[in-house]
Amino acid sequence: MIKILRYTEYLYLGVAFFSLYKIYSVWNVDRQHAYLFIFFLVASIGMFLFRRNYRKKFERRQRDNHQ
Secondary structure (H helix, E strand, O other), X not given: OHHHHHHHHHHHHHHHHHHXXXXXXXXXXXXXXXXXXXXXXXXXXXXXXXHHHHHHHHHHHHHHHHO
């Protein structure tokens, strides 16, 4: 279960890097799409941090219960 949570964290980082690439590639061509990808970048970084915090709390809780 914890490995799945860790992989989803990295999926959010993948979305963030893809969004950063798209922002860079379409900035001078289509600003509306660039702004959309800025939103995706911010949301995916926020979700990465949220999921990471949740996973660490879950690991701490499991470790404390097993001792």
